[in-house]
Amino acid sequence: MDAAFFTAWIDEIARAVTAGRERLTRLDAAIGDADHGANLDRGFTAVREALAAKPPATPGAVLTLAGTTLIRKVGGASGPLYGTALRQMGAALGSAPEVTAGELAAALEAGVAGVRKLGGAEEGDKTMVDALAPAARALTAAVAGGLKDGEALAAARAAAEEGARTAVPLQARKGRASYLGERSAGHEDPGAASTVLILTALHTTATR
Amino acid sequence: MDAAFFTAWIDEIARAVTAGRERLTRLDAAIGDADHGANLDRGFTAVREALAAKPPATPGAVLTLAGTTLIRKVGGASGPLYGTALRQMGAALGSAPEVTAGELAAALEAGVAGVRKLGGAEEGDKTMVDALAPAARALTAAVAGGLKDGEALAAARAAAEEGARTAVPLQARKGRASYLGERSAGHEDPGAASTVLILTALHTTATR
């Protein structure tokens, strides 16, 4: 997977986020402040523009620029968190012109670690980590198990979906939703939902 | 008709205004500021209390106290206008312990003149004058025509009703409704509507 692949992934995320903007906002309205859709739409649109303005040559550079742009343009909780995830992935991929699914899996693990460290959320706290962490685990396992790229990324996507679903009945312990106490239970976390979009975009890009 | 009769009239107005409060407010909401019902309800409740606290001995004293109380308690346009009408009526009736329908008719004419002078409205301006003036005229004519009290007051009431109805299609030229220009046409004037309640109360009191 080269720089063009990762640029295409970002494009696909931007498209999915614009299409899913209302849904993300609706989820955030239920247990947050109704801006998650607007935040990510603004952010990934800016990332797409940044990549188009100065196309980076390596996968690592694509993700680093994407992460930096999110941090610079989004604000809120999701801006620094997704920004950090992408920057950590970029750093993990280094300056290689092409990366394997195994390298991508390791990078994703690094991204999850970055989010964990920055936000302090564990799995089960009903945040994006509930979708991100299982996705990274699934990708690592699938690659280790010898699955083809497309299948491995399908497994990651499925794990993210499953993680987001599993978090629905939970009570939030991080982020804005935690203020609702028990009232947060029964709702899908918007950050977990956007993580699903991001992992779905990765699979779509790989199998196109 | 003695002081007790006029006190009973006020009681009946107070009852009718409380019962009609929402309707008067609705009419005022359409072409005014939605307070006419509350204004008159507050006013006539205060009048009833004032009369109960210190029952006046003559019809003139009842109406003068009623008018003064309205001026002191209502505010807005209708407070001074109805207050003046009743005070002028009281002054016209003087200190006689009993008054005839003819004297009442003359007093009502004096009341209308007071409203006209204070507010500057003519018939056709779509105000309470459109109901008050024809009522006074009808009462005078009925008495001159030799009708019995009840019938004369029925004629006054009917004239008020007819006056209020006739004003519906007109464009207001006085009071708040005038600000609406053509949009005031087609609505019943709240002050004309309350005048109908007041004349109806007079007829009811006389025929009870």
Place this chain on the structure above:
Amino acid sequence: MKKLINTAESMVTDALAGMAAAHPGLRVDAGNRVVYRRSAPERGKVGLVSGGGSGHEPLHGGFVGYGMLDAACPGEVFTSPVPDQVIEATKGVDGGAGVLHIVKNYTGDVLNFEMAAELCAEERLEVATVLVNDDVAVKDSLYTAGRRGTGATVFVEKIAGALAEAGASLAEVAKVGEEVNARSRSFGVALTSCTVPAAGKPTFELEESEIELGIGIHGEPGRTRAPAAPARDLARAAVDALHDDMPLSGDTLVMVNGMGGTPLIELYVVYAEVAARLREKGATPARSLVGNYITSLDMQGFSVTVCRLTDELTRLWDAPVETPALRWGR
């Protein structure tokens, strides 16, 4: 209807208790319903009294204090005060130099203040009256009760108050009040109706895509209903309506006023457009107010008031003022 009230009947009294508790510079006579500045009456100073229906807060009680009003008479919601209140206030602020009544041009306000002024005259109190009628949405003709008094009231109270504070005579204070009124124009736009507590439901209904142009401050419907539009278009329509009525040029004092339910961020959006449009017309927004100054309960919307300044008016506007809602210089 949900409101932060105990009962609709006690709302005005309850709010007066709150003002009394919140503002040590005020003295509130709850029985007579008059809000005084604590120092009233001030010997030798012209007293300024205003009043009107409640529901327009901070007008008028919030403008009582040094450099502005000496007393305010709040009526019931959207109902002018009764003469007794005005008489009481006039007596309470009379420091021997006469008292100015600042009255918004509505039939009810005019009648009640007139009655009070007559009774004050009988008691040999010197009273002059400034009638504020700045709203260009209503034509001043035989076919109306005249123009409504709206935003310019704030300017008249501030500037006349400053002149009174400087020791001017009643005639001078009345004259500057009239001058401010003559040089000021207003226009209002509603996005929603307001809800009068005693009525319990919105005064009028607007569709999601409708607004009212040319509204007053009592929740009365405006002159025309129009489709909702961007802030830029509404600000332009307002400024253009003012300019058509009184060509604007030179230094102006500009108020973008919220109707009570409009967030401040939106008023700043409107102000940016109003200031830009004024410049296009050749006028300079030299002084400004952006916020809730003369409201209509919970109505969403705004009004624009512009006063063509003179050096003297600018000086009086800049003079110190210390009231709950307007304060600078002390």
Place this chain on the structure above:
Amino acid sequence: MKKLINTAESMVTDALAGMAAAHPGLRVDAGNRVVYRRSAPERGKVGLVSGGGSGHEPLHGGFVGYGMLDAACPGEVFTSPVPDQVIEATKGVDGGAGVLHIVKNYTGDVLNFEMAAELCAEERLEVATVLVNDDVAVKDSLYTAGRRGTGATVFVEKIAGALAEAGASLAEVAKVGEEVNARSRSFGVALTSCTVPAAGKPTFELEESEIELGIGIHGEPGRTRAPAAPARDLARAAVDALHDDMPLSGDTLVMVNGMGGTPLIELYVVYAEVAARLREKGATPARSLVGNYITSLDMQGFSVTVCRLTDELTRLWDAPVETPALRWGR
């Protein structure tokens, strides 16, 4: 949704243009989205920077000026600013005595300010941070992101600003900010939701007879939904919630804050009840603010914030301040 905006996307930028036009005492860097006091940076003075999502006006831009903030960084509506803004503002107000960041405790605000502070430290800028977390509706436990920062932010900005103006060191200014926060508690009640412009519809729906207790300032649903009740009951519930968390006594600074869509007359009704309840609890409302200070767009509702004063805090509260939204003593 009807709003006085041009587009949801341009709302914050457009409002900044309005602030720039309305307030000559401010300098607005529209490109970087920073509102400065015109005199920034002030040599030798500790600089104060705050910021957060937009939609809370006048917070924070309306509190920039003498005796309060040196700069404010407005984010998108309900979205904390990005680190670049905070870095730019910090550099822009640094007068050599260090810079205090006043941050409301929300994950987004904390993360973005933290990132900015780290990068400032790398550039050898001395930065300290006061985290405001005064909202008693949220328990500060392992199971939450901690208490939210709400009304006390206004107190922290005013009092820390006064101490900075007096020439105190960064450590001293930070310490007093922390002290104010530690001595302050808030509780909020919503009668209606707000509508985020980019979302286009109300964040939550309430029935005609329902309210939300324990809300924050982002239109998030509260802790519990309850039947609508008279102002007296709501004011008591709020004061009691504060008192349960931090027993109130002695002189207090009390803010009854409107959420943006609440008329001032209703806030005075609430203030009367709040002041009465405080006295019942043995506390004295010695200083007060009644009005819109930290809002949630067009939400109807109120919040109560109480700070237990010391003589020193009272003195700093009374010190002169000159900002668009809070001004006295000059």
